[in-house]
Amino acid sequence: xxxxxxxxxxxxxxxxxxxxxxxxxxxxxxxxxxxxxxxxxxxxxxxxxxxxxxxxxxxxxxxxxxxxxxxxxxxxxxxxxxxxxxxx
Numbered sequence: 001x002x003x004x005x006x007x008x009x010x011x012x013x014x015x016x017x018x019x020x021x022x023x024x025x026x027x028x029x030x031x032x033x034x035x036x037x038x039x040x041x042x043x044x045x046x047x048x049x050x051x052x053x054x055x056x057x058x059x060x061x062x063x064x065x066x067x068x069x070x071x072x073x074x075x076x077x078x079x080x081x082x083x084x085x086x087x088x
Contacts, residue, residue, distance in 0.1 A: 013045030040067040 013021070021038040024030045030038075039057040048056070053064045
């Protein structure tokens with residue numbers, strides 16, 4: 001029987017999404033909860049392992065696992081997340 005740890009997964013972050021995520025991380029007005037999630041998704045997209053993501057984003061292992069599993073949802077709702085923070 002396979003477990004979650006046996007499954008190899010690869011997260012692809014497209015150039016447009018990558019730019020948006022990098023902009024969120026750099027913006028000083030973005031809530032820290034969103035910044036941490038964006039960092040996890042960016043690092044996962046670059047192929048960083050769980051330990052590297054934990055160190056770089058300063059989060060726990062369960063947080064990395066949950067965020068990685070929810071990355072698709074996060075990317076699909078990215079437009080709704082940034083709308084309140086976008087400057088007109």
